[in-house]
Every structure is written in C-alpha cells, then in structure tokens.
Amino acid sequence: AQTVTQSQPEMSVQEAETVTLSCTYDTSESDYYLFWYKQPPSRQMILVIRQEAYKQQNATENRFSVNFQKAAKSFSLKISDSQLGDAAMYFCAYRRESYGGSQGNLIFGKGTKLSVKP
C-alpha cells in the first residue's frame, strides 16, 4: 500500500525568508502524481502545486517550488519570500494513475503546520 510521510509536524519561518517542507512516499507504481495542499484556518483545501512522476523537471508556481527526487521517493516543498498569509497546515498527497483512468484517490500525509513570524 502507498504511504505518505511528513516528518515535520511544525515548522517556523521568518517573513521574507525561505522554508522547505519535507515529504517522502512509498509506492511500487511508476505512474503517479504528487501534490501539496495548503489548509488555512478556514479549513478550505487549496492546491499549491502538483508534480507528474514521469516529468523530471521540478514544478514551480510563483514562490512555490518542489524538489522531486523520484529514486529517493522524496517530494519537498520550498516556499520563497515567505508571507504572513502562507501560515497554514501543508499536506503532501499522492495519487496513483493508470492508463484508462483511475479513481483518483488521494493519500495524504499527516501535515506540517507552518508558522510565519513577522
């Protein structure tokens, strides 16, 4: 069974600094997606960034980027120029894919609570 592990329950960063959140996963599949979701106090799940396993290039979305190491099964999230609005729970998630479609079920890690200090 696939598992997702986030080893940092809490992280803290100074405003305008850079922080990296860690995520490792375990799977025997070769075709899958990885995601980072942000959950602010409102509880809404917000997609931050996604990575396709067959793409070697790391995904980037503005101040958010990932370091995807497929062989090591590692998928870390880097937040640059941290802002107060970045404070939230961050969840790493895995989704298996298969040709012909899949159920699209997400498997989540336990999350990392990020605090941003002014």
Add this chain to the structure above:
Amino acid sequence: NAGVTQTPKFRVLKTGQSMTLLCAQDMNHEYMYWYRQDPGMGLRLIHYSVGEGTTAKGEVPDGYNVSRLKKQNFLLGLESAAPSQTSVYFCASKGLVRLETQYFGPGTRLLVL
C-alpha cells in the same frame, strides 16, 4: 459556478442519532469522494464514487454509508453516530481528465456527544 458545496457546515449529534451529509458539485464531474480529517491526521478516504449509481469503500468505511443517485450529488450517511465519528468531513470531486486535480468542498464539522 459554486464548485463543491457541503450541507450542513456544522452539526451536533447525540450518540445513536442518524444524519446525512450532502455534497453537491456543478462541474459535471464523474468522480466524487468523502474524506474525514481528525486532529494530527491528514485526510482519509471514507467512500468514493466513479459515476452515478456506483460507490466503493475507501480506507475507513465502517459506520458510514453513501449513495450517488444523481451525478451531481454524493450523500454520506451515519446510521448510528458514535463519538469516534466526531471529525471534519470533506467532499471532493474530479473530472475524467488525467491531469485534473480534486476540487474540495469547505468541510462539515460534526460533533457527536
């Protein structure tokens, strides 16, 4: 577009009572999901549906039933609520496009006393 909506937003139940959570999506998505989120945990899949009239069990299905009579609606039922079912429940939906992500509802907070 409203996206994914959930009704109610908050509910208090007594042990043994029953209730139904409603999820509705207006994006014509095939796939729909129910997750629960407990403190210190990520979201865990309860049940899911790959199309109208079909449902399947997820990781933590015990104590819940679901129905998908209409494509746009996915109902989660608790027949006899237990304190262990106190949680935040999220519904999500997804289309058939391979790269598409899941769209989440705002969540329903359920407290079982």
